[in-house]
Amino acid sequence: MKKHTILAVDDDRTNLQIVRDVLEKDYDLQLAISGEMALRFVSRRRPDLILMDLMMPGMDGKETMRRIRMENANQKIPFVFLTANQSPEEEAACLDMGASDFISKPIVPSVLERRISRIMELEDFHHDLEAKVEEKTRQYQELALESIFAIVNIIEAKDEITEGHSVRVAGYSMALAKAMGYDEQRVEEVYQTGLLHDVGKIGIPDLILKKEGKLTNEEYGEIKEHTSIGGHILAAIETMGYLADGAKYHHERYDGTGYPQGLKGDEIPEIGRIIAVADVFDALVSKRHYKEPMDTEAARNEIIRGSGTQFDPKIVEVFLKLMDDGTVDRIRSQSIRVREPEE
Numbered sequence: 618m619k620k621h622t623i624l625a626v627d628d629d630r631t632n633l634q635i636v637r638d639v640l641e642k643d644y645d646l647q648l649a650i651s652g653e654m655a656l657r658f659v660s661r662r663r664p665d666l667i668l669m670d671l672m673m674p675g676m677d678g679k680e681t682m683r684r685i686r687m688e689n690a691n692q693k694i695p696f697v698f699l700t701a702n703q704s705p706e707e708e709a710a711c712l713d714m715g716a717s718d719f720i721s722k723p724i725v726p727s728v729l730e731r732r733i734s735r736i737m738e739l740e741d742f743h744h745d746l747e748a749k750v751e752e753k754t755r756q757y758q759e760l761a762l763e764s765i766f767a768i769v770n771i772i773e774a775k776d777e778i779t780e781g782h783s784v785r786v787a788g789y790s791m792a793l794a795k796a797m798g799y800d801e802q803r804v805e806e807v808y809q810t811g812l813l814h815d816v817g818k819i820g821i822p823d824l825i826l827k828k829e830g831k832l833t834n835e836e837y838g839e840i841k842e843h844t845s846i847g848g849h850i851l852a853a854i855e856t857m858g859y860l861a862d863g864a865k866y867h868h869e870r871y872d873g874t875g876y877p878q879g880l881k882g883d884e885i886p887e888i889g890r891i892i893a894v895a896d897v898f899d900a901l902v903s904k905r906h907y908k909e910p911m912d913t914e915a916a917r918n919e920i921i922r923g924s925g926t927q928f929d930p931k932i933v934e935v936f937l938k939l940m941d942d943g944t945v946d947r948i949r950s951q952s953i954r955v956r957e958p959e960e
């Protein structure tokens with residue numbers, strides 16, 4: 618196993634000599650005789666532990682620790698202070714700053730050896746645990762996304778003409794969320810929600826979904842049901858409670874004339890207003906059973922025409938920017954096929 622690197626900092630060379638005698642055989646031991654020297658060392662290489670004299674001329678131990686920890690990557694380095702009859706208040710202050718332990722001077726070699734090895738064991742255990750949690754989290758996220766894509770395949774298998782629709786809508790929605798300042802986690806949630814916005818179509822008869830002529834009122838009524846059905850299906854995934862809103866609200870209109878609830882303006886959850894723009898844009902520029910694709914410029918005008926009536930004007934504004942800077946085109950051309958086309 619690779620030896621841990623320990624940086625020992627003390628202005629007293631006799632102390633450093635004792636530290637060296639005790640620790641050199643088990644660790645990659647580095648020595649510094651001042652805070653400044655310690656800072657220079659850490660800027661080149663990150664030790665696994667810093668053993669530091671509290672009282673040093675010039676930059677003292679506390680100040681050196683503060684400066685080292687200013688760097689984000691250094692915040693987890695454990696510090697152990699060497700103290701010579703410091704007050705309990707002083708020790709408490711150091712602990713508050715995040716010191717792991719104290720070793721009092723004069724240094725007792727057997728104590729030094731045991732304390733350091735105990736701390737290093739704990740550190741290893743901690744790193745191990747962190748790595749395991751990270752790995753599990755990654756696996757969990759992967760499983761979630763794979764499951765979502767499996768459902769997307771089911772949605773798209775219902776109707777080959779809408780192939781790629783879910784992925785593109787998810788892509789536009791994600792770009793909107795990013796541009797609107799959502800944090801990374803929420804952006805990912807918006808992406809997943811976009812992927813599943815049409816899941817309710819699973820519950821709509823193929824004859825209606827694929828009908829080429831005009832729909833009767835009754836048939837249109839049935840199509841509208843895909844929002845509530847989708848909301849209902851996704852409500853079952855309780856650990857991803859955010860998913861249902863996209864399916865449920867992506868056909869609400871800003872002026873309150875949409876479905877299923879006829880919500881108006883900000884009453885419509887923002888995810889619904891985001892997906893509405895992404896969904897309509899993609900439908901306009903794609904072929905459907907009942908229409909040929911529209912060119913991008915005409916689709917852009919349609920989106921502008923719907924601003925304030927069908928769509929949230931703030932979101933339209935962001936979408937137009939994404940069209941102008943090429944983001945929309947890029948997503949459109951990159952959208953992967955989730956199902957192989959039939960020969």
Ligand SMILES: [Fe+2]
Binds near residue numbers: 814815843868
């Ligand atoms: Fe829909």
